[in-house]
Amino acid sequence: MKNFFLSLKTTVWTLLVLICFFFAGAYLMPAHREVFAPMNEDILLRWVAHSAAENLSFTWWFFAVVAGLVLLTVNTLVCSIQAVKAKWTRADALIRISPQVIHIGFLFILLGHLLGAGWGYKLSGMMPEGAYAPLPEDKALRLEQIHVQTDAQGFMQDWSAEALLYEDGQIVKRGTLGPNEPLFYKGVGIYLKSLNFDKGPTAVLVIAKDPGARWALIGGMLFMAGSITLVVLKWKKVYSTAKDDERRKGI
Amino acid sequence: MQTAGDEALRFSLRLPGLFLNDLMDIILFILYPLALIGPRFILPALGAHALFIVQSAVRFGRIPLIGLHDTLGFLAFAVGVVYAVAGTKRKRDLLTFIIVPLILLLLAGSRAAPALPGPLPPVLKTVWFELHVLLSFTSYALFAVAAAFGIFSLRQNDPSAEISQYRMALLGYVLFSLAMIFGGIWAYYAWGAYWLWTPKELWTTIVWLFYSLYLHARLVRGWAGPKTVWMGIIGFAIVLFTYAGVGLLMKSSHEF
Numbered sequence: 001m002k003n004f005f006l007s008l009k010t011t012v013w014t015l016l017v018l019i020c021f022f023f024a025g026a027y028l029m030p031a032h033r034e035v036f037a038p039m040n041e042d043i044l045l046r047w048v049a050h051s052a053a054e055n056l057s058f059t060w061w062f063f064a065v066v067a068g069l070v071l072l073t074v075n076t077l078v079c080s081i082q083a084v085k086a087k088w089t090r091a092d093a094l095i096r097i098s099p100q101v102i103h104i105g106f107l108f109i110l111l112g113h114l115l116g117a118g119w120g121y122k123l124s125g126m127m128p129e130g131a132y133a134p135l136p137e138d139k140a141l142r143l144e145q146i147h148v149q150t151d152a153q154g155f156m157q158d159w160s161a162e163a164l165l166y167e168d169g170q171i172v173k174r175g176t177l178g179p180n181e182p183l184f185y186k187g188v189g190i191y192l193k194s195l196n197f198d199k200g201p202t203a204v205l206v207i208a209k210d211p212g213a214r215w216a217l218i219g220g221m222l223f224m225a226g227s228i229t230l231v232v233l234k235w236k237k238v239y240s241t242a243k244d245d246e247r248r249k250g251i
Numbered sequence: 252m253q254t255a256g257d258e259a260l261r262f263s264l265r266l267p268g269l270f271l272n273d274l275m276d277i278i279l280f281i282l283y284p285l286a287l288i289g290p291r292f293i294l295p296a297l298g299a300h301a302l303f304i305v306q307s308a309v310r311f312g313r314i315p316l317i318g319l320h321d322t323l324g325f326l327a328f329a330v331g332v333v334y335a336v337a338g339t340k341r342k343r344d345l346l347t348f349i350i351v352p353l354i355l356l357l358l359a360g361s362r363a364a365p366a367l368p369g370p371l372p373p374v375l376k377t378v379w380f381e382l383h384v385l386l387s388f389t390s391y392a393l394f395a396v397a398a399a400f401g402i403f404s405l406r407q408n409d410p411s412a413e414i415s416q417y418r419m420a421l422l423g424y425v426l427f428s429l430a431m432i433f434g435g436i437w438a439y440y441a442w443g444a445y446w447l448w449t450p451k452e453l454w455t456t457i458v459w460l461f462y463s464l465y466l467h468a469r470l471v472r473g474w475a476g477p478k479t480v481w482m483g484i485i486g487f488a489i490v491l492f493t494y495a496g497v498g499l500l501m502k503s504s505h506e507f
Contacts, residue, residue, distance in 0.1 A: 008471050015464040019457055026453040026497075039448040113446065122443070151370075158373050179373035180440045191443045194374075208443035216445055220432040227425040234421060 005078040014075060018068040024061040032058045041124065044117035073110060076103045095237070098230040105223030112216025120209040124193070128202045135207060140166040141190060146201040159195050161203045177203070187211065275303045276362050283331070283358070286351050290338040293331055293351075300328045313371040316384040319495070323361035326494075327354045329392030337396055337415060345406055349399040360495075379437030386430035391490050393423030394462075398487035401480045416483045417469060424462040431459060454493040461486050 004010055029036045035055045039047050052059040080103045088096055121136055127143045134140045144162035151157050158178070165173040165185050175183045177192035184190075191206040282296035304325065307315040315321045334350045341347075397419035404412035435445035446452065465482040468474035 008467060012464060012468045012471055012474060015460055015467065019460050019464065022453050022457045022460065026450050026457065029448070029453065030450050036448065040444065044448075155369070156373070157370065158376075180377045180379075180437070182440060182443065189439075189443045191441070193442060206443045210443065213439060213445060216435070220435065224429055224432060227428055231422055231425045235418065 005075050006082055007075075008079070010075050011072070011079070014068055014072050018065060018072065021061045021064045021068060025065065028058050028061060035059065042122050043120055048117075069110060073107060076107060080104065094229060095233045098226045098233065101222055101226030102230065103226075105219045105221070105226055108219025108222060109216050110219075112212035112214070112219055115212030115215060116210040117212070119211050120187075121207075122210075123207045124205065126196055126202045126204050128200060135188070136209075137188075138168050139185075139188065140169075141205075141207070142166070143203055143205075146195065146203055148195065148201065156195070159192070161192050163190060165190065177205075271306075272366065275299075275306075276358070279303070279358055280355065283327075283351060283354050286331075286334075287343065287347060289343050290335065290341055290347060293335050297328065297331050297335060300324075300331065304328060311368060311370060313376075314381045314384070316381075316388065317371065317375070318367040319364035320361050320366040322384070322388060322494075323357050323364060326388050326391055326395075327357035327361065329389050330354055330357065330395050333392045333396045333419070334399075337400075337419065344403070346399055346403050346412075349402055350396065353395060353399070374441050377437055377440065379433050379440065383430050383434040383437055386426045386433065390423040390427035390430060391494060393419045393426065394487045394490050397423060398484045401483040404480050405477065405484075413480055416480060420462060420465055420483050420486070424459075424466060427459060427462065431455065451493075451497050454489075454497045458486070458489055458493050461489055 032055070035051055035058050038051055041047075048062075052062060056063075080100045083096065083100055086096075123135070125133070127133060127141070129143060129146050132140060132142045142164040144164065146161045147159065148156060149158040160176050160178040160181075163175060163177050163183055164171055165175075165183065167185075173183060173185045177183055177190060179192065182189045182191045188207065188209045191208070193204045193206050196202045196204055278299055279296060282299055283293070285296065286293035304315055307321075316325055330350065331354055334346070338346060338350075397416045400412045400416035400419060403409060404416060438447065439445040461482070465479055465486060468482065469479045
């Protein structure tokens with residue numbers, strides 16, 4: 001059994017099967033929007049418990065992907081532990097450790113997804129100027145002024161909104177929301193997604209608490225560091241091997 | 252409130268731009284085929300193309316990577332740059348006859364797609380987005396040249412072409428991974444979610460998994476060789492569908 005999880009063939013076949021499941025998902029998802037649209041509206045676990053479990057004929061690929069990722073995680077862990085335990089020389093330490101850093105980064109990204117899927121919350125809605133909305137965990141949000149910048153043709157160039165965040169009835173954060181400029185407080189992010197003018201200026205907001213985001217970011221950084229190191233070292237190695245071949249052939 | 256006079260003024264301002272675009276395209280369609288004489292002859296086309304990209308960036312005050320027109324044009328340029336670097340010591344060969352028509356095809360696609368003039372929408376005005384698209388299309392170009400090396404390797408039975416395919420695919424995979432990480436950071440700042448379940452994201456994951464499969468399969472006896480060379484070719488077909496096909500056929504978070 002250990003050999004099964006330690007085998008690179010397991011990695012290859014798992015990746016291949018995962019790709020097939022993702023293909024199925026990419027086909028089924030746009031064909032059954034009513035089932036999959038709520039996936040992004042709340043944390044994933046609620047969608048799994050309600051929509052996914054009730055529509056297995058369309059969502060089976062999602063559960064298959066999760067199973068495939070579990071297998072890939074075990075496979076990655078076993079292979080990486082084995083690689084770290086192996087005897088190293090000083091010369092090949094970097095080229096041997098960098099794939100393991102990539103693997104750890106990948107696992108951290110999966111951990112981030114897992115935490116984000118099961119914990120935290122995600123709310124969205126519209127708030128006009130001056131509105132006040134209660135939020136989970138005894139927090140509340142007040143939206144003060146909305147500002148819009150337009151160009152000479154009347155196209156919106158930028159927008160922002162002044163917001164106040166309350167906790168236990170006290171103001172704990174004050175700031176300006178804008179595109180790509182959320183307001184963060186104790187892991188809660190308040191995002192100004194867009195504006196709506198149907199009934200006067202109204203902010204389209206997303207309020208999200210994702211405990212996995214930090215882990216995913218750490219994973220991304222590790223993946224980046226490992227892959228850049230690996231590509232530099234591999235490039236050199238492949239290049240020098242090619243040079244040796246050329247020399248042997250007398251090119 | 253806009254008047255007919257404003258519209259006429261805007262139209263007259265647009266005319267020189269249209270003429271300039273036509274002229275740029277004609278110049279590129281003349282210069283790129285010169286590379287069929289020899290790989291080094293691609294340099295004038297790349298020089299002119301780089302100037303046009305910079306000119307477009309200055310004119311619109313943004314990174315010229317919005318919509319099919321911009322991105323196909325940039326992809327053609329990036330494929331040319333990768334080919335120029337990878338083919339420095341090569342003579343005219345099958346690779347040239349794959350790459351140059353591909354560049355012309357991408358340019359023709361760019362020409363056919365409508366340009367999106369004007370500044371960036373506010374949500375795209377961030378360095379994370381710029382890095383995301385720049386790295387994405389650079390990686391697509393590397394995957395394109397990897398596929399071309401794959402065809403070369405199969406036709407000419409040349410092991411060094413297989414190594415070149417691997418190098419292109421490895422670098423492409425790393426840049427593509429970075430593009431996904433930067434895209435995730437951008438999406439987190441814009442919408443509070445670094446990942447969304449949409450067909451585009453699923454296809455992007457398929458591309459990433461497919462090249463992960465290629466890189467791992469290359470280490471396995473029984474897979475390494477013609478099978479992985481074919482993977483490097485099929486991978487680019489998946490990339491093309493993810494880039495153009497998904498955008499045209501399905502709704503996603505990548506519509507602006």
